[in-house]
Structures are given as structure tokens and as C-alpha cells.
Amino acid sequence: MSTTTASSAAGPALPATRAAKAPKPPNPARTRLRRRLAQWGFIAPAVIFMALFFGYPLVRNIVMSFQDYSPSTFFTGRSPFNGTANWSSVFNDELFGKALWHTILFTVGSLIGQFCIGLGLAVFFSRRFPLNGILRSLILLPWLVPMVVSGVVWRRILDQDTGVLNSFLGTIGLGGDTPWLTSTGMALFSVVLVNIWIGIPFNMVILYGGLQEVPKELYEAASLDGASAWRAFRSITLPMLRPVITVVLVLGFMSTVKVLDLILALTDGGPADSTQTLGTLTYQNSFVQLDFGAGAVVGNILILISAVFAVFYLRANRNEGK
């Protein structure tokens, strides 16, 4: 079958006279091989790049989680395998369970907050009104500020005694003595609030882009049918936005589940480990305790969680294609 396609493909391209002069027809097997090689040649850079910069660290990290990787490894180059010792020490650490729970609360809380506010703003800005463009670009500001800077600034804002937020709440008669970052019950909530603030622009921009794709005629038709605004939102906007929503939520999940810099800048995992997440735990294991094996274990667990969601995402996209 392939020979016919090859010859038919070559046939019309060559003028009949020159085809007759040709000493022998091109070997179909060789042509096919050459084409294969050319295809692989184009793919190779991408494959090598992926293997080098994604595959190698990933595999290295998995191997490392089964090794006794200590500071002396850097000098001797020796890191003996120690079976599942790193894994069991991580799972036996009560901090791991706490950190896992905090990671779930942090991720789910942030995603819900960012998405709802982001969607609300996107819908709001998809109408025409004066200063729309300027306001929309102002809302992008949190996105432009580096995480660490936001963390440091928010830590000052949320300071219980000298912070602007409490003094503002005090002025308008709403207490003003909230222990934002200093109570074990409150700190995680405050960290989530700050992360929502940071994540809103991303959600808004992507969802706003998605909204522009929704044909205006649909809304016209709906209003002619007498649909209320809420009904139009539920039956037109949401279904039309679904692919964009998947993208926003999955990407948001992946960037939220591993947040480290923000938490370090805001609370350093405290008070009393109440804002310790898997991200900060990896950091603490690897770079404070210099127990790189244990750090790799927590890192692998984070990768695994992200991978599960990536699979869901690919699945959802494939179904969309069908």
C-alpha cells in the first residue's frame, strides 16, 4: 500500500519525459527510511531538550528519594541506596500529615477564591464602560509584583499591631485587633487570602479572553427569548467557557499546589507550623536540615499529585476534541 502512495506521490511531480529518462525508479524502501529519518530529525531537538531538562531532573529526584543524600555526598560523590528509609521517615513525621492537609486547604481555598472573583471581574469588564481599559490593566498589578515582594508587603499590611489593615478596620469600627498572621487558626486563612489576591489577574485575563470568543448573537437570541441575565450566564456563558475554565483551573492548581516563596515571606511556615505545606516542607528538609533524600520524597509526592491532575486535564481535552 505504501509503495503505491509513494509512486503516486512522486509521479505527477516529475515531467513524463524526465521520468522516462531516469535510469531506475527510486527505491521505495530507501525513500521511506529517508523520510522517517527526516521526521525524527525534526523531532529530535524537542526530544533531547525534554529528556535533558525534564526527564533527567525528574528521574534524578525519584532516585534521590531512595538514597542517603547528605552534605558529605557533595564531597565524596557517594550516596548509598537506603531502600525506603527516606519515605518511611517522611510518612512517620507528624508534620507531613499536617502539611498535606494545609496544602489541600490552601490549594482548594485559593482556587475557589481566585476563580470566582476572577470570573466575576471578567464578566464585569466584558461590558463597555468608560475607563474600562485602564481599570482592567490596574487589576493586573498583583501579577506584575514578584511573589516575594507581595509576601513582604502583605506581612506589613497584616501585622496585628502596626498593620494598615487592622488600623483601617479599627477606624471603621470593626475591631481592628485581628491576629491575621499570628494565630494558628487564622494564619493559613490569611495566606490563602493573599494568594487569592495574587491569582485574580491570571484568572481574570484568561476568562476575559474566553468571554470574547462567545458570539454576541447568542445573548441577543437569549434576550429575545426572554432569558434573564442569570439564565443567560448559566446556559450560555458557562458552557461556552468550559474549555477555558478547565485550563484556568488546572494551571491554577499546578501553580498553587507548589507555592513556596509566598508562604516563606509571609509566615515562614509558622506560627507553630500552622502554614507548613508540602512546598515549605520540601524546602525545610532539603535546605534547612540538608536532608536531601527526605526533601526529594516530598518533592516526588508533589509531582505525583500534579501529574494526576495533568492526566485529568489531558483526558478532559481529548473528550473535548471528540
Added chain:
Amino acid sequence: MTAASPDGLRQRRRRHHRRVTVPLTVVCALAGGAVLSGCGQQRDPDVYTVMNSSTDESYHRWDAQTLARCGKRLGVAIEQQSVPAAQVMTKALRMASSKSLPDVLQLDASEMPTFAEAGGLIPLKDLGLTTTDIPRGIVDFGSYEGTYYGAARTVNTLALFYDKDALAEAGLKVPATWAEMRSAAKKLTRGKRYGLALSAGGAEDGVFQFTPFMWSNGGDETKLDSPQVAGALDYWKGLLKDRSLSKSTVNWTQADVNDQFMAGNAAMMINGPWQVETLNTKKALHWGMAEIPVPKAGDDSVGPLGGGILTVPNTGDSAREKMSAKIIGCMSGEQEQITYALNSWMVPANEKAAAVWREKVPELAALSHQVATARSRTAKLGAGWSSVSLALQSAFQSALTGESSEAALKRAQQRATSGN
């Protein structure tokens, strides 16, 4: 008119294009350069490198001047590399695996045991450096398991800083015992001003600040669940209960504490002499310095020894290592110690140098007494300090946010023992 608009468009696009390309090229070139130099760094035979954490402009300048003098005396060129304090350890480890360690490495004393245990340091005595005139405590400070690896130029510790005007106004004398400090702090708490500020943050800063209370009360890092440690923690809780301490204490680093003191939000603070340079920028603030109060009159005020120590990393080149030791010898020589101490408000490590220094800055006398009794954090636990420190941070934060000291410390002790 028709011609102008496409032309203008093209021009704008080209300009836009260049605006993106130029920084991109620069970034790529920098990244490429960094990668290449990181991989195959060759030691320049004529240039010795000293890696430290002097990223502040003033400290960097003082060190550069010292290195220039020492380079001249020894006839070599010395280059300074400064990286942020928190990254010295990991950076040095990475350099070890790529065989590009600096000739002299300044480590924080609490990090040295880990580096020494990994086999990364050369004993200074093997390279011909002696410890004469260095007090026992400071030799121990630079030693791991009895071997002297690190020479200190200056050391620091914590002290009680107080606002002279605030104390005078309240008619109080400088507190010397826990009871006096508690009642003074209570009287000084007024309006937006707290009586005392200290750092109980969830990092080494907080642990550093807790040690003088724990040690002066007879407690010990090898047994966190002892009544002495609980007593120290209860004292902190008492201050918080009196409202003499801000609740934000659990969130403050030592730099934050200094900011609060300078802003007039605290009448006294526990802090170190490295803050003096900043403190002195506020001329209206008249501060004094005293030893940290003790549980009962007559007790010793035992603070933590802090500061960097100069070490020779194991590079495998013994000729260079000998010269590195000479550089350390010069940097930690008597005269250089006095110069550095006067600049940085720390106490010279050498006894003779310290005697000269005391005459020059009598206002810091409290500091030199405090240093004389101060202890090294890693003397007992060595490389095991980091896991005890983490357990202790979590414990005092739990206690300050409501849990009982005993329960929090009991858990900390369990965590510290299981962590090793």
C-alpha cells in the same frame, strides 16, 4: 497619507521587535555564561577567593579593605564573593560537587559542624594557625569534635537595648532580673508602645533569642522538656499575657524587632550589636545597652555566641590551602580584629584585641561581659542542632499561641529525638 501609515506601522513593529530581542539576547548570554562558569570554573593561580555573606554595602566595603591590606602584606590578589547568608551553605555544597570551592569560606558558626562533618574543612592547626590569646570559649566556637576549623574575627551575642528617655520618664532603672524586666516592661507599655520587643519567629532568629532565657534558667538543648526550659518559655508567655509583648512577636525577625524599637513601638528590645549601625541613623533615639536580665540576682547571663568564622575548605591543593590559612591569619590578626570590631560593633575574638577595643568603646562594655559567658549553639549537638532548632521553634510558637509550655516542649523533645 496611504504610504505613511504602513511605513509607520512597520517601523513601530521593528522597534518593538528590537525591544524584545535585545533584552532576550542579554538574558541568554548571561544565563549561558553563568552555566558555563558554574560548570568548569578553573582556579586562577594568582587570585585567591574569599566567600562570605557580606552582602550589605558597608560590610562588603569593610571586608574589601581588609582583604586589600592582607593581599598587599602577603603579596597575593584576593577577591571577595558575597552571597546572602541563607545561601552560603547550599552554594558552598554545590561548589564542592563541582570542585570549585573558594579558598577561604566564611560560615556561620552554626553551619560549620555540618560542613566539617561532611569532610569539607581542613583543621587550621594543620595549616599552622595557633590559638594563643584566643579565649577558650571562642576556640570551642570554631571547633567541631575538638578540632579547630574556624577562626573568628569578632563575635557577637544578644543584649538588652533600652530607650533611655522612656526609662527616665517612667522613673525606672535598667532591669537586671526577670522580675524587674517584667514589671518594667509592664510599666513601659503605654498606648501603641509595648514594653519589650523580641523575635519569636519561626526561624533561627527566634531560637537564637530564646537561648539566653533557656540557658540562664539552667535549661539545655539536649533536654527540651525539662522544667528549666519550660520555666523560660513560661516567662515569655507571662510577658505576652501582661501585654508587654506584641502578639506579632511570633512573626518578627530580629530586623523587624529593630524596626519596631526604632519606630518607638517598643521601649526595650532583645537584639544584637549588628543593629547598632541602623540604630544610630536615628539621632533622636537615645539607646543604652545592658546584659540580658537573669532569673535571680547573681545568676550568670548566658547568651548565644554568634558570628562568622573563617574556614579553609578542602580543595585538595595543599599549597593554596597553606596560603589560605595565612590569609585567615591576617584577617583575624589583632589589628584587623580591632578595625573590624569598631566598624561592625562586634567584640574582637582575641583577648588582647578585646582589651584595646574595650577602652575605645566603653559604651559597649555590657556586650563584652555578655560575650565572656556566652555559649556556642552547636557545642553540644554539632550537626544535630538544626533538627532541635526546628522542633524548638515549633514549640515556643505553639506555647505563645495558646498551648501549655510543658506539652509543647514534650512534643518538641520527641520530634528532636526521632528526627536524628
